[in-house]
Amino acid sequence: MDLSTVDIKRGLEGVIFTETYLSAIDGDAGRLSYCGYDIGDLAGSASYEETAFLLWYQRLPAENELEMLSAWLRANRHLPKTVWGIMHSLPEQATPMEALRTVASTLSMFDRSCLHEVEGGSSLCRAVSLTAKLPTIVASFDRLRRDRPPIEPRTDLGHAANLLYMLTGEEPDPDDADALETYFVLLADHGMNASTFSARVTASTLGDVFSSVVTALGTLKGPLHGGASQRSMEQLLEIGRVERVDEWFDQRVAAKQRIFGFGHRVYKTEDPRATILRKLSRQVAERTGNTRWFDISSRLEEKVLSHPYFQERRIYANVDFYTGPLLYALEIPLDLFIPMFAIARIAGWTAHMLEQQRNNRLIRPRAYYAGPRDQVWNEMVQRTPLVEAQPDIQCVAGRPANCPAALEVPPRF
Ligand code: ACO
Numbered sequence: 001m002d003l004s005t006v007d008i009k010r011g012l013e014g015v016i017f018t019e020t021y022l023s024a025i026d027g028d029a030g031r032l033s034y035c036g037y038d039i040g041d042l043a044g045s046a047s048y049e050e051t052a053f054l055l056w057y058q059r060l061p062a063e064n065e066l067e068m069l070s071a072w073l074r075a076n077r078h079l080p081k082t083v084w085g086i087m088h089s090l091p092e093q094a095t096p097m098e099a100l101r102t103v104a105s106t107l108s109m110f111d112r113s114c115l116h117e118v119e120g121g122s123s124l125c126r127a128v129s130l131t132a133k134l135p136t137i138v139a140s141f142d143r144l145r146r147d148r149p150p151i152e153p154r155t156d157l158g159h160a161a162n163l164l165y166m167l168t169g170e171e172p173d174p175d176d177a178d179a180l181e182t183y184f185v186l187l188a189d190h191g192m193n194a195s196t197f198s199a200r201v202t203a204s205t206l207g208d209v210f211s212s213v214v215t216a217l218g219t220l221k222g223p224l225h226g227g228a229s230q231r232s233m234e235q236l237l238e239i240g241r242v243e244r245v246d247e248w249f250d251q252r253v254a255a256k257q258r259i260f261g262f263g264h265r266v267y268k269t270e271d272p273r274a275t276i277l278r279k280l281s282r283q284v285a286e287r288t289g290n291t292r293w294f295d296i297s298s299r300l301e302e303k304v305l306s307h308p309y310f311q312e313r314r315i316y317a318n319v320d321f322y323t324g325p326l327l328y329a330l331e332i333p334l335d336l337f338i339p340m341f342a343i344a345r346i347a348g349w350t351a352h353m354l355e356q357q358r359n360n361r362l363i364r365p366r367a368y369y370a371g372p373r374d375q376v377w378n379e380m381v382q383r384t385p386l387v388e389a390q391p392d393i394q395c396v397a398g399r400p401a402n403c404p405a406a407l408e409v410p411p412r413f
Contacts, residue, residue, distance in 0.1 A: 151166045
Protein backbone atom coordinates (compact mmCIF):
# COMPACT_ATOMS: atom_id res chain seq x y z
CA MET A 1 0.00 0.00 0.00
CA ASP A 2 1.54 3.34 -0.93
CA LEU A 3 0.68 6.81 0.31
CA SER A 4 -1.32 7.76 -2.79
CA THR A 5 -3.75 4.88 -2.24
CA VAL A 6 -4.31 5.40 1.49
CA ASP A 7 -7.52 7.17 2.48
CA ILE A 8 -6.08 9.54 5.07
CA LYS A 9 -8.64 11.57 7.02
CA ARG A 10 -6.32 14.46 7.77
CA GLY A 11 -7.62 16.30 10.80
CA LEU A 12 -10.04 13.36 11.25
CA GLU A 13 -12.50 15.39 9.18
CA GLY A 14 -15.87 13.65 9.01
CA VAL A 15 -14.74 10.74 11.20
CA ILE A 16 -17.34 9.61 13.73
CA PHE A 17 -15.61 7.73 16.53
CA THR A 18 -18.36 7.64 19.15
CA GLU A 19 -21.97 8.50 19.86
CA THR A 20 -22.74 11.37 22.23
CA TYR A 21 -25.84 12.48 24.11
CA LEU A 22 -24.48 15.95 24.90
CA SER A 23 -24.52 18.44 22.04
CA ALA A 24 -25.77 18.25 18.47
CA ILE A 25 -24.52 20.51 15.69
CA ASP A 26 -26.21 20.95 12.34
CA GLY A 27 -23.50 22.64 10.32
CA ASP A 28 -25.71 23.34 7.30
CA ALA A 29 -28.71 24.69 9.16
CA GLY A 30 -26.53 26.51 11.72
CA ARG A 31 -28.13 24.89 14.75
CA LEU A 32 -26.68 23.83 18.09
CA SER A 33 -28.48 22.09 20.94
CA TYR A 34 -27.48 20.63 24.30
CA CYS A 35 -29.27 17.36 25.11
CA GLY A 36 -31.99 18.36 22.65
CA TYR A 37 -32.48 21.94 23.91
CA ASP A 38 -31.80 24.62 21.31
CA ILE A 39 -28.99 27.00 22.25
CA GLY A 40 -31.30 29.92 21.42
CA ASP A 41 -33.71 28.78 24.15
CA LEU A 42 -30.95 28.19 26.70
CA ALA A 43 -29.07 31.46 26.12
CA GLY A 44 -30.51 34.16 28.33
CA SER A 45 -32.78 31.70 30.20
CA ALA A 46 -30.55 29.02 31.73
CA SER A 47 -27.82 29.88 34.20
CA TYR A 48 -24.37 28.37 33.76
CA GLU A 49 -24.98 26.13 36.76
CA GLU A 50 -28.23 24.91 35.18
CA THR A 51 -26.40 24.26 31.91
CA ALA A 52 -23.70 22.30 33.74
CA PHE A 53 -26.46 20.22 35.37
CA LEU A 54 -27.98 19.59 31.94
CA LEU A 55 -24.66 18.41 30.51
CA TRP A 56 -23.61 16.32 33.51
CA TYR A 57 -27.01 14.64 34.10
CA GLN A 58 -28.48 15.01 30.58
CA ARG A 59 -31.74 16.48 31.86
CA LEU A 60 -32.86 19.85 33.17
CA PRO A 61 -32.83 20.15 36.96
CA ALA A 62 -35.87 20.66 39.15
CA GLU A 63 -35.61 23.72 41.43
CA ASN A 64 -34.26 21.85 44.47
CA GLU A 65 -31.80 19.91 42.30
CA LEU A 66 -30.40 23.13 40.86
CA GLU A 67 -30.13 24.57 44.36
CA MET A 68 -28.14 21.52 45.45
CA LEU A 69 -25.76 21.63 42.49
CA SER A 70 -25.31 25.40 42.86
CA ALA A 71 -24.50 24.99 46.55
CA TRP A 72 -22.04 22.19 45.71
CA LEU A 73 -20.31 24.30 43.06
CA ARG A 74 -20.20 27.44 45.20
CA ALA A 75 -18.75 25.55 48.16
CA ASN A 76 -15.88 24.50 45.89
CA ARG A 77 -14.84 27.98 44.73
CA HIS A 78 -12.04 28.41 47.27
CA LEU A 79 -8.51 27.28 46.40
CA PRO A 80 -6.55 25.12 48.87
CA LYS A 81 -4.17 27.32 50.90
CA THR A 82 -1.01 25.64 49.62
CA VAL A 83 -1.93 26.49 46.03
CA TRP A 84 -1.45 30.19 46.86
CA GLY A 85 2.27 29.60 47.34
CA ILE A 86 2.46 28.16 43.83
CA MET A 87 0.47 31.06 42.40
CA HIS A 88 2.86 33.52 44.05
CA SER A 89 5.91 31.75 42.65
CA LEU A 90 4.83 31.76 38.99
CA PRO A 91 7.30 33.70 36.82
CA GLU A 92 6.42 37.26 35.90
CA GLN A 93 6.16 36.43 32.22
CA ALA A 94 3.60 33.64 32.78
CA THR A 95 0.50 34.14 30.66
CA PRO A 96 -2.96 33.58 32.21
CA MET A 97 -3.44 30.42 30.14
CA GLU A 98 -0.08 29.04 31.31
CA ALA A 99 -0.99 29.90 34.89
CA LEU A 100 -4.40 28.28 34.53
CA ARG A 101 -2.96 25.10 33.03
CA THR A 102 -0.27 24.88 35.71
CA VAL A 103 -2.50 25.56 38.70
CA ALA A 104 -5.30 23.29 37.42
CA SER A 105 -2.71 20.53 37.16
CA THR A 106 -1.39 21.26 40.64
CA LEU A 107 -4.87 20.96 42.15
CA SER A 108 -4.88 17.21 41.62
CA MET A 109 -2.22 16.86 44.32
CA PHE A 110 -4.23 18.82 46.87
CA ASP A 111 -7.74 17.67 46.09
CA ARG A 112 -8.36 14.50 48.01
CA SER A 113 -11.96 15.38 48.84
CA CYS A 114 -13.54 12.95 46.42
CA LEU A 115 -11.91 9.64 47.12
CA HIS A 116 -15.00 7.42 47.16
CA GLU A 117 -15.15 5.59 43.85
CA VAL A 118 -18.88 5.07 43.37
CA GLU A 119 -20.02 4.78 39.75
CA GLY A 120 -18.03 7.72 38.48
CA GLY A 121 -18.96 9.64 41.63
CA SER A 122 -15.41 10.73 42.23
CA SER A 123 -15.06 11.92 38.63
CA LEU A 124 -18.18 14.08 38.90
CA CYS A 125 -16.96 15.35 42.23
CA ARG A 126 -13.68 16.44 40.65
CA ALA A 127 -15.56 17.93 37.68
CA VAL A 128 -17.57 20.06 40.12
CA SER A 129 -14.45 21.04 42.01
CA LEU A 130 -12.53 22.13 38.89
CA THR A 131 -15.52 23.90 37.30
CA ALA A 132 -15.91 25.93 40.48
CA LYS A 133 -12.19 26.69 40.87
CA LEU A 134 -11.21 27.72 37.34
CA PRO A 135 -12.69 31.24 37.74
CA THR A 136 -10.92 31.68 41.09
CA ILE A 137 -7.56 30.72 39.55
CA VAL A 138 -8.01 33.10 36.61
CA ALA A 139 -9.22 36.07 38.67
CA SER A 140 -6.57 35.57 41.39
CA PHE A 141 -3.76 35.29 38.87
CA ASP A 142 -4.95 38.44 37.13
CA ARG A 143 -4.93 40.36 40.42
CA LEU A 144 -1.58 39.00 41.59
CA ARG A 145 0.14 40.03 38.37
CA ARG A 146 -1.21 43.56 38.90
CA ASP A 147 0.14 43.59 42.47
CA ARG A 148 -3.37 43.51 43.90
CA PRO A 149 -4.51 41.08 46.56
CA PRO A 150 -6.74 38.26 45.31
CA ILE A 151 -10.39 38.49 46.30
CA GLU A 152 -12.13 35.60 48.02
CA PRO A 153 -15.03 34.13 46.03
CA ARG A 154 -18.57 34.87 47.21
CA THR A 155 -21.16 32.12 47.49
CA ASP A 156 -24.16 34.42 47.07
CA LEU A 157 -23.26 35.36 43.48
CA GLY A 158 -23.83 33.41 40.27
CA HIS A 159 -20.95 31.94 38.25
CA ALA A 160 -20.36 34.99 36.04
CA ALA A 161 -21.16 37.63 38.67
CA ASN A 162 -18.74 36.03 41.12
CA LEU A 163 -15.99 35.98 38.50
CA LEU A 164 -16.46 39.67 37.66
CA TYR A 165 -16.49 40.42 41.37
CA MET A 166 -13.23 38.50 41.93
CA LEU A 167 -11.60 40.39 39.04
CA THR A 168 -12.58 43.89 40.14
CA GLY A 169 -13.53 43.68 43.82
CA GLU A 170 -16.85 45.33 42.99
CA GLU A 171 -20.25 43.76 42.63
CA PRO A 172 -20.91 43.86 38.88
CA ASP A 173 -23.74 45.52 37.03
CA PRO A 174 -26.40 42.76 36.74
CA ASP A 175 -26.61 43.33 32.95
CA ASP A 176 -22.85 42.74 32.61
CA ALA A 177 -23.08 39.60 34.72
CA ASP A 178 -26.03 38.35 32.62
CA ALA A 179 -24.14 38.98 29.39
CA LEU A 180 -21.12 37.01 30.62
CA GLU A 181 -23.36 34.24 31.98
CA THR A 182 -24.98 33.92 28.53
CA TYR A 183 -21.53 33.74 26.96
CA PHE A 184 -20.63 30.90 29.36
CA VAL A 185 -23.83 29.03 28.47
CA LEU A 186 -23.21 29.46 24.74
CA LEU A 187 -19.70 28.05 24.98
CA ALA A 188 -20.35 25.26 27.48
CA ASP A 189 -20.19 22.46 24.91
CA HIS A 190 -19.69 22.00 21.20
CA GLY A 191 -19.53 18.46 19.92
CA MET A 192 -16.16 16.96 19.13
CA ASN A 193 -14.10 20.15 18.96
CA ALA A 194 -10.33 19.77 19.32
CA SER A 195 -10.08 20.37 23.08
CA THR A 196 -13.03 18.10 23.89
CA PHE A 197 -11.59 15.37 21.70
CA SER A 198 -8.23 15.64 23.42
CA ALA A 199 -9.97 15.47 26.82
CA ARG A 200 -11.79 12.33 25.70
CA VAL A 201 -8.54 10.74 24.51
CA THR A 202 -7.07 11.21 27.99
CA ALA A 203 -10.30 9.99 29.62
CA SER A 204 -10.21 6.90 27.39
CA THR A 205 -6.94 5.82 29.02
CA LEU A 206 -8.92 5.95 32.29
CA GLY A 207 -6.88 9.02 33.14
CA ASP A 208 -8.32 11.23 35.89
CA VAL A 209 -10.39 14.37 35.43
CA PHE A 210 -7.51 16.71 36.26
CA SER A 211 -5.34 15.16 33.53
CA SER A 212 -8.17 15.41 31.00
CA VAL A 213 -8.83 19.05 31.85
CA VAL A 214 -5.13 19.90 31.59
CA THR A 215 -4.98 18.17 28.20
CA ALA A 216 -8.01 20.17 27.06
CA LEU A 217 -6.55 23.46 28.33
CA GLY A 218 -3.39 22.88 26.32
CA THR A 219 -5.41 22.15 23.20
CA LEU A 220 -7.78 25.09 23.61
CA LYS A 221 -4.92 27.60 23.71
CA GLY A 222 -3.97 27.30 20.02
CA PRO A 223 -4.92 30.14 17.64
CA LEU A 224 -6.96 27.87 15.39
CA HIS A 225 -9.20 26.98 18.34
CA GLY A 226 -9.84 29.04 21.53
CA GLY A 227 -6.90 31.34 20.81
CA ALA A 228 -8.90 32.84 17.95
CA SER A 229 -11.04 34.94 20.34
CA GLN A 230 -8.01 36.93 21.48
CA ARG A 231 -6.61 37.11 17.96
CA SER A 232 -9.91 38.36 16.55
CA MET A 233 -10.03 41.20 19.10
CA GLU A 234 -6.38 42.02 18.34
CA GLN A 235 -7.43 42.42 14.70
CA LEU A 236 -10.07 44.97 15.70
CA LEU A 237 -7.53 46.87 17.78
CA GLU A 238 -5.07 46.80 14.89
CA ILE A 239 -7.75 48.21 12.56
CA GLY A 240 -8.55 50.86 15.17
CA ARG A 241 -11.22 52.84 13.30
CA VAL A 242 -14.22 51.78 11.26
CA GLU A 243 -12.92 53.88 8.31
CA ARG A 244 -9.84 51.64 8.14
CA VAL A 245 -11.69 48.33 7.84
CA ASP A 246 -11.87 48.18 4.05
CA GLU A 247 -8.18 48.91 3.55
CA TRP A 248 -7.15 46.42 6.26
CA PHE A 249 -9.40 43.74 4.80
CA ASP A 250 -8.10 44.22 1.24
CA GLN A 251 -4.49 44.00 2.45
CA ARG A 252 -5.22 40.90 4.48
CA VAL A 253 -6.91 39.15 1.58
CA ALA A 254 -4.14 40.15 -0.83
CA ALA A 255 -1.53 38.74 1.59
CA LYS A 256 -3.59 35.49 1.82
CA GLN A 257 -3.70 35.76 5.59
CA ARG A 258 -6.52 34.21 7.59
CA ILE A 259 -9.03 36.43 9.29
CA PHE A 260 -9.54 35.22 12.84
CA GLY A 261 -13.10 34.69 13.98
CA PHE A 262 -14.22 33.39 10.58
CA GLY A 263 -14.62 29.88 9.23
CA HIS A 264 -15.50 26.65 10.92
CA ARG A 265 -14.88 22.97 10.32
CA VAL A 266 -18.55 22.11 10.82
CA TYR A 267 -20.63 25.26 10.23
CA LYS A 268 -21.04 26.11 6.57
CA THR A 269 -23.46 28.87 7.48
CA GLU A 270 -23.52 31.30 10.38
CA ASP A 271 -22.51 29.81 13.71
CA PRO A 272 -25.68 30.14 15.86
CA ARG A 273 -23.56 31.27 18.80
CA ALA A 274 -22.24 34.16 16.69
CA THR A 275 -25.85 35.24 16.00
CA ILE A 276 -26.53 35.53 19.74
CA LEU A 277 -23.13 37.02 20.57
CA ARG A 278 -23.54 39.68 17.87
CA LYS A 279 -26.80 40.82 19.50
CA LEU A 280 -25.31 40.66 22.99
CA SER A 281 -22.22 42.52 21.89
CA ARG A 282 -24.32 45.30 20.34
CA GLN A 283 -26.46 45.59 23.50
CA VAL A 284 -23.43 45.85 25.78
CA ALA A 285 -21.74 48.37 23.45
CA GLU A 286 -24.85 50.56 23.34
CA ARG A 287 -25.34 50.34 27.10
CA THR A 288 -21.75 51.33 27.82
CA GLY A 289 -21.87 54.08 25.17
CA ASN A 290 -18.86 52.75 23.25
CA THR A 291 -19.85 51.12 19.97
CA ARG A 292 -16.44 51.54 18.32
CA TRP A 293 -15.38 47.88 18.44
CA PHE A 294 -18.81 46.60 17.58
CA ASP A 295 -18.96 48.94 14.57
CA ILE A 296 -15.56 47.78 13.33
CA SER A 297 -16.58 44.13 13.67
CA SER A 298 -19.88 44.73 11.85
CA ARG A 299 -18.10 46.38 8.95
CA LEU A 300 -15.47 43.63 8.83
CA GLU A 301 -18.17 40.99 8.79
CA GLU A 302 -19.92 42.81 5.91
CA LYS A 303 -16.66 42.80 3.95
CA VAL A 304 -16.07 39.09 4.55
CA LEU A 305 -19.62 38.05 3.69
CA SER A 306 -19.66 40.03 0.45
CA HIS A 307 -16.28 38.77 -0.81
CA PRO A 308 -16.36 35.92 -3.37
CA TYR A 309 -13.36 34.14 -1.75
CA PHE A 310 -15.28 33.68 1.49
CA GLN A 311 -18.61 33.07 -0.25
CA GLU A 312 -17.15 30.25 -2.34
CA ARG A 313 -15.73 28.60 0.77
CA ARG A 314 -18.90 29.21 2.82
CA ILE A 315 -16.97 31.09 5.48
CA TYR A 316 -19.02 32.97 8.08
CA ALA A 317 -18.39 34.48 11.51
CA ASN A 318 -17.69 31.87 14.16
CA VAL A 319 -18.16 32.03 17.92
CA ASP A 320 -14.86 33.81 18.47
CA PHE A 321 -15.63 36.81 16.29
CA TYR A 322 -18.22 38.60 18.42
CA THR A 323 -16.69 37.23 21.63
CA GLY A 324 -13.96 39.87 21.16
CA PRO A 325 -16.07 43.04 21.29
CA LEU A 326 -18.32 41.51 23.97
CA LEU A 327 -15.56 40.60 26.44
CA TYR A 328 -13.68 43.81 25.66
CA ALA A 329 -16.80 45.88 26.45
CA LEU A 330 -17.04 43.98 29.75
CA GLU A 331 -13.46 45.17 30.42
CA ILE A 332 -12.03 41.66 30.44
CA PRO A 333 -8.29 41.91 29.68
CA LEU A 334 -7.39 40.61 26.24
CA ASP A 335 -5.22 37.75 27.47
CA LEU A 336 -8.07 36.48 29.66
CA PHE A 337 -10.23 35.72 26.61
CA ILE A 338 -8.95 32.14 26.25
CA PRO A 339 -9.25 31.47 30.01
CA MET A 340 -12.87 32.77 29.75
CA PHE A 341 -13.47 30.20 27.03
CA ALA A 342 -11.98 27.50 29.29
CA ILE A 343 -14.15 28.58 32.22
CA ALA A 344 -17.18 28.10 29.96
CA ARG A 345 -16.10 24.89 28.23
CA ILE A 346 -15.12 22.94 31.33
CA ALA A 347 -18.73 21.81 31.86
CA GLY A 348 -18.67 20.25 28.39
CA TRP A 349 -15.17 18.79 28.76
CA THR A 350 -16.04 17.07 32.00
CA ALA A 351 -19.43 15.88 30.73
CA HIS A 352 -17.61 14.29 27.78
CA MET A 353 -15.08 12.62 30.10
CA LEU A 354 -17.91 11.12 32.13
CA GLU A 355 -19.63 10.00 28.94
CA GLN A 356 -16.41 8.50 27.57
CA GLN A 357 -15.79 6.52 30.73
CA ARG A 358 -19.38 5.21 30.91
CA ASN A 359 -18.86 3.28 27.68
CA ASN A 360 -15.12 3.35 27.25
CA ARG A 361 -12.87 2.11 24.52
CA LEU A 362 -9.27 3.30 24.36
CA ILE A 363 -9.02 5.91 21.58
CA ARG A 364 -6.13 4.82 19.47
CA PRO A 365 -6.19 5.68 15.74
CA ARG A 366 -3.40 4.79 13.35
CA ALA A 367 -1.05 6.72 11.09
CA TYR A 368 0.33 5.55 7.77
CA TYR A 369 4.13 5.31 8.01
CA ALA A 370 5.40 7.28 5.02
CA GLY A 371 9.13 7.40 5.83
CA PRO A 372 11.96 5.31 4.35
CA ARG A 373 12.00 1.58 5.06
CA ASP A 374 14.74 -1.06 5.31
CA GLN A 375 17.52 1.42 6.03
CA VAL A 376 20.96 -0.03 6.70
CA TRP A 377 22.34 0.94 10.11
CA ASN A 378 25.91 2.22 9.92
CA GLU A 379 28.59 3.21 12.41
CA MET A 380 28.87 6.84 13.53
CA VAL A 381 32.17 7.34 11.66
CA GLN A 382 30.50 6.42 8.38
CA ARG A 383 27.74 9.04 8.67
CA THR A 384 27.96 12.30 6.76
CA PRO A 385 27.09 15.36 8.89
CA LEU A 386 24.67 17.89 7.40
CA VAL A 387 25.89 20.44 9.92
CA GLU A 388 29.38 21.91 10.13
CA ALA A 389 31.47 20.76 13.09
CA GLN A 390 31.36 23.16 16.08
CA PRO A 391 34.14 22.98 18.64
CA ASP A 392 33.35 23.80 22.25
CA ILE A 393 29.54 23.84 22.24
CA GLN A 394 28.30 26.01 25.14
CA CYS A 395 24.94 25.18 26.71
CA VAL A 396 22.90 28.15 27.85
CA ALA A 397 19.43 27.59 29.35
CA GLY A 398 19.32 24.04 28.10
CA ARG A 399 20.25 24.92 24.52
CA PRO A 400 23.66 25.20 22.83
CA ALA A 401 24.54 28.90 22.62
CA ASN A 402 26.34 28.33 19.36
CA CYS A 403 23.83 25.80 18.13
CA PRO A 404 24.06 25.65 14.34
CA ALA A 405 20.82 26.86 12.77
CA ALA A 406 20.60 23.64 10.77
CA LEU A 407 19.98 21.64 13.96
CA GLU A 408 16.92 23.76 14.74
CA VAL A 409 15.25 22.93 11.47
CA PRO A 410 13.02 19.88 11.84
CA PRO A 411 13.91 17.08 9.42
CA ARG A 412 11.79 16.59 6.32
CA PHE A 413 11.62 13.64 4.02
N1 ACO B 1 -9.68 33.44 6.65
C1 ACO B 1 -9.28 33.24 5.39
N2 ACO B 1 -9.37 32.05 4.76
C2 ACO B 1 -9.90 31.04 5.44
C3 ACO B 1 -10.36 31.17 6.77
C4 ACO B 1 -10.22 32.43 7.38
N3 ACO B 1 -10.63 32.63 8.62
N4 ACO B 1 -10.83 29.99 7.20
C5 ACO B 1 -10.68 29.13 6.20
N5 ACO B 1 -10.11 29.77 5.13
C6 ACO B 1 -9.84 29.19 3.82
C7 ACO B 1 -8.55 28.40 3.84
O1 ACO B 1 -7.45 29.21 3.49
C8 ACO B 1 -8.85 27.34 2.81
O2 ACO B 1 -8.68 27.90 1.54
P1 ACO B 1 -8.15 26.99 0.29
O3 ACO B 1 -9.28 26.05 0.02
O4 ACO B 1 -7.90 27.98 -0.80
O5 ACO B 1 -6.92 26.31 0.77
C9 ACO B 1 -10.32 27.06 2.97
O6 ACO B 1 -10.87 28.26 3.52
C10 ACO B 1 -10.62 25.90 3.92
O7 ACO B 1 -9.89 26.12 5.12
P2 ACO B 1 -9.44 24.95 6.07
O8 ACO B 1 -8.42 25.46 7.02
O9 ACO B 1 -9.13 23.73 5.29
O10 ACO B 1 -10.83 24.66 6.78
P3 ACO B 1 -10.99 23.99 8.18
O11 ACO B 1 -12.31 23.40 8.19
O12 ACO B 1 -9.86 23.10 8.51
O13 ACO B 1 -10.85 25.31 9.04
C11 ACO B 1 -10.68 26.75 10.81
C12 ACO B 1 -11.50 25.66 10.15
C13 ACO B 1 -9.34 26.16 11.30
C14 ACO B 1 -11.47 27.25 12.01
C15 ACO B 1 -10.42 27.91 9.81
O14 ACO B 1 -11.64 28.40 9.31
C16 ACO B 1 -9.59 29.03 10.42
O15 ACO B 1 -8.37 28.94 10.45
N6 ACO B 1 -10.27 30.12 10.94
C17 ACO B 1 -9.55 31.19 11.58
C18 ACO B 1 -9.25 30.81 13.03
C19 ACO B 1 -10.50 30.79 13.88
O16 ACO B 1 -11.32 31.70 13.86
N7 ACO B 1 -10.63 29.74 14.69
C20 ACO B 1 -11.76 29.57 15.63
C21 ACO B 1 -12.64 28.44 15.17
S1 ACO B 1 -14.02 28.26 16.23
C22 ACO B 1 -13.35 27.53 17.59
O17 ACO B 1 -12.46 26.77 17.57
C23 ACO B 1 -13.91 27.91 18.85
